[in-house]
Amino acid sequence: MDGAAPGDAVHRGLAVGGVLGFLVPSLAGPAEAAIHPVLVLLLYATFLGIPFGRLGRAFGDRRFLVTVLAVNFALVPTVAWLVSRIVAHDQVLLVGVLFVLLTPCIDYVIVFTGLAGGDAGRLLAAAPLLMLAQMLVLPLQLWMFVGVEFARSVEFAPFVDAFVFIIALPLAAAALTQIAASRTVAGRRIEQVVMAAMVPLMVATLAVVVASQIAGVSSRLGSLLLTVPVYVLFTVVMVPIGTAAGRLARLDVPARRAIVFSGTTRNSLVILPLVLALPDAYALAPLVVVTQTLVELIVMVALVRLVPRLVPDTTSLREA
Template sequence: MSQEQHGLVERMEDHQVAIYLGAMALGGLLGWAAPAAGPGLEYAINPVLGALLFVTFLQVPAKDLLRSLRDGRFLSAAMTVNFVVVPLVVAALFTFLPADQAVRVGVLLVLLCPCVDYVIVFSGLAGGDSRRLLAATPLLLVAQMLLLPGFLYLFMGPDLGNIVKAGPFLQAFLFLIVIPLALAWALQAWAARREAGQKVSGAATTTMVPLMAATLITVVASQVPKLNGRLGDVAAVIPVYAVFLIVMAFAGRVVARLFRLGAPASRAVVFTGATRNSLVVLPLALALPDDLAVAAVVVVTQTLVEVIGMVAYVRLIPRLVPDTDPDRDRATATTG
């Protein structure tokens, strides 16, 4: 990579939050100005999202995944906050949701699944241990895909089985997780043996910010035309998403303290508990019947709220979880 290209990549990384906000604004403008393009853009979601996840997984060496299985305290904290604490928080918020089934399904799909893409970016910006979080990503993906059907059953009852089919879930798991992960590890193996592979791998990793921006533009632009008079229902979930972010900041900190994690790992736990997997679950929402089409818009709305919330998180979480936490240090000293 030339010095000029390297400088461009660094500038994009330094300004990635502004780039993502601009991408969402551009997507909203495009969706409003050219609603007829919405259906075509939906076909582009899976390819661009698959490319984004491929680049994300490329940064997770296979050996790091195996190492993450032995990172007991961090992995246990991440699993606890995502699959024990989050469902309890969602259950408390569930009663405040509109009675509309499509809205409720959309909220459940997005809030019950932890993020696996830009959480790495925002956690790193706040001084979180992004490397450990990145290594745990495939495990979080597998866990959420296995647990999500059960969670949906608990919240919505057996009738949901007639609406949400297993096929789209399996298809999303194959094309958005298995294939990108396998390709990423294949490229890692090539890079370990050949200089050409190193160059390809290096070039691919520089595309993270543009791919994330392209994904946000595509997703938002494709869903804005679907509002069609449902703006009130969608707006009703915005306070729920905002409260979720506030509650999970403190809940994540409590879980991290229980597992006696250091500040960087604690911040990573806070971020993984708060950020949700809206981009990966969106294809699942898009596969719902037409009368539940607003569920996809509800999912995308969470992305809009969350990215704005992440701007606040980057500034506030280092204060909530400072580098030196006297209370945790005293507790560790007492038990140790």
């Protein structure tokens, strides 16, 4: 996936879903039924990009690993809680915002990191650990930040089903596909075809999510717009935090740039099925997550140019 592809995919998916949802409200039901199948395919393609075979390397690079985990699971929660006070008066918005801000990205962040001259390889190697850590820590964080009443209101059976069938199974299938790709020509062809379908699958996923939700929540568009400053402020705060964390850890320049991108980029598409499994009272939450995707990808394009200036390669400057 090239650098423009994620942003273009989001724009196309949102536009197609919005137009169809408004013009043909009867599509909401079929679109909602299609969400899980397209999500399974999208996440399967996403997880194929995770180098499961490099898990040992991720453990070996301890300084980078400790820094990326500290930024995402010690510093990010504090920032997420603070900026979420903007929507704290609305629990549905708050839940959607926290779901997405508390989970670090494991997919297109690697593309943007590479475009900015960051160490995409080390971030790619750390992706399995970031995925595992967020799945383990997220329930506790939501319990702490949203409260006991929210935890009691959630039916965990659909939540568990969503995790097993929409996240765990595609994750296992991706791992098996990687094994097959390393041993057979057929496996490599399957991997190539699925990876090439990543952008169309992203378009389809966003389109069906928006088409299924937009007609019923048009009266709450003002609320959705309220989340935009939350997401922008999160990025504004996390960029200098990530820069400082990389410097304090004495990482090299490419690794420091990777830390900045990891701290600012969130896991919206992977966390989306869990948000869709929330009770009906939280029907707006999926669009809160999709809104974050749109804002983030616009911001990422800017950061590709900004981060190299904030974290300059002084070695090349001295050589010049």
